[in-house]
Amino acid sequence: MAEIIRQFYLxxxxxxxxxxxxxxxxxxxxxxxxxxxxxxxxxxxxxxxxFDLENDRDLSRLQEAQLTLEALDGELIIIDEIQRRPxxxxxxxxxxxxxxxxxxxxxxxxxxxxxxxSESLAGRIAYIELPPFGLQEIDNDINQFFLRGGYPRxxxxxxxxxxxxxxxxxxxxxxERDLAGIGSEIPPERMRRFWQMLAxxxxxxxxxxELAASMGVSHKTIIRYVDxxxxxxxxxxxxPWHENICKRQVKSSKIYVRDAGILGALLGLKNHDELLAxxxxxxxxxGFAIEEIIKTIxxxxxxxxxxSNQAELDLFxxxxxxxxxxxxKYSLSPKITKSMHIAYKDLHLDKLTVVIPKGEFYFLxxxxxxxxxxxxxxxxxxxxSTN
Numbered sequence: 001m002a003e004i005i006r007q008f009y010l011x012x013x014x015x016x017x018x019x020x021x022x023x024x025x026x027x028x029x030x031x032x033x034x035x036x037x038x039x040x041x042x043x044x045x046x047x048x049x050x051f052d053l054e055n056d057r058d059l060s061r062l063q064e065a066q067l068t069l070e071a072l073d074g075e076l077i078i079i080d081e082i083q084r085r086p087x088x089x090x091x092x093x094x095x096x097x098x099x100x101x102x103x104x105x106x107x108x109x110x111x112x113x114x115x116x117x118s119e120s121l122a123g124r125i126a127y128i129e130l131p132p133f134g135l136q137e138i139d140n141d142i143n144q145f146f147l148r149g150g151y152p153r154x155x156x157x158x159x160x161x162x163x164x165x166x167x168x169x170x171x172x173x174x175x176e177r178d179l180a181g182i183g184s185e186i187p188p189e190r191m192r193r194f195w196q197m198l199a200x201x202x203x204x205x206x207x208x209x210e211l212a213a214s215m216g217v218s219h220k221t222i223i224r225y226v227d228x229x230x231x232x233x234x235x236x237x238x239x240p241w242h243e244n245i246c247k248r249q250v251k252s253s254k255i256y257v258r259d260a261g262i263l264g265a266l267l268g269l270k271n272h273d274e275l276l277a278x279x280x281x282x283x284x285x286x287g288f289a290i291e292e293i294i295k296t297i298x299x300x301x302x303x304x305x306x307x308s309n310q311a312e313l314d315l316f317x318x319x320x321x322x323x324x325x326x327x328x329k330y331s332l333s334p335k336i337t338k339s340m341h342i343a344y345k346d347l348h349l350d351k352l353t354v355v356i357p358k359g360e361f362y363f364l365x366x367x368x369x370x371x372x373x374x375x376x377x378x379x380x381x382x383x384x385s386t387n
């Protein structure tokens with residue numbers, strides 16, 4: 001598999017090191033964090049030391065972390081799978097304050113699950129979230145992305161069968177090994193069952209009480225399970241936006257499985273025919289489009305919006321002071337709806353875009369445009385590169 005340079009994220013690492021002595025690249029396992037670190041290493045003009053905390057030898061070397069790291073003469077120290085030893089952060093804080101060292105740390109859990117980093121390294125650390133490949137990064141057919149997802153080994157596998165097999169193994173390894181690596185004691189089979197249940201809830205308002213009854217656990221336990229899957233970048237909780245209007249607005253979050261390929265594997269979808277025949281095709285497309293838009297725009301804040309009288313908006317983004325709305329439709333001829341007009345007016349949107357499977361931009365009304373997902377991503381990517 002040829003190495004693909006993720007130039008946007010590589011540039012982010014370079015820029016952040018101009019201000020911060022510690023940069024953290026966070027993202028799901030196999031999303032490309034180690035490869036990005038190697039790419040940065042190749043352009044770094046200085047001596048580099050690397051530690052992989054999945055390697056027993058490196059773990060042993062860091063038993064006395066401060067003594068080991070303090071003795072290094074390199075200017076850059078890379079520590080992979082940091083979530084396995086979050087107690088390293090106080091030592092790193094001391095060392096960056098007293099020595100000319102920089103740290104590139106990689107983790108397969110969110111900063112919320114690696115709580116010590118924000119507490120110990122406040123003001124010294126910057127974060128980058130590295131998702132799997134997006135449509136803007138690699139010239140693959142959109143249908144292949146929709147089926148296989150963005151994980152490099154899944155997307156670039158020699159066949160759909162090989163991709164599906166890789167994703168099934170990824171799910172198994174995540175449940176049996178990776179969750180234990182962040183201290184989870186949830187039995188793998190129980191978490192698999194829960195994850196598969198969430199796959200069937202994909203794109204819906206999350207009802208923790210209903211899930212708790214189905215699983216035979218408490219409401220609080222369901223929240224903890226969701227937080228673990230969200231904190232390891234497997235699911236996305238899309239929170240509701242509350243506008244200051246005289247309407248009852250939905251207060252519960254929506255739940256999505258973030259990668260379309262992992263979602264397909266959880267649902268047992270092996271090929272395009274099975275994907276297109278699935279009864280929740282519209283919800284599958286919605287989640288896929290939402291992730292691709294978020295990857296490309298990298299908004300300041302991300303929400304959905306809905307009211308009790310059925311007005312709703314699938315995706316509401318705040319970016320550089322602008323309000324952007326997206327409605328996702330798996331249709332080549334979407335109809336303008338009353339709900340779209342209400343969302344445009346009540347949310348004071350700068351733009352409202354209806355995202356469909358394919359097609360160039362065209363107007364549905366004076367204020368609302370429709371466009372294919374790939375065409376939208378190309379437009380947004382070109383606009384970002386010229387800013």
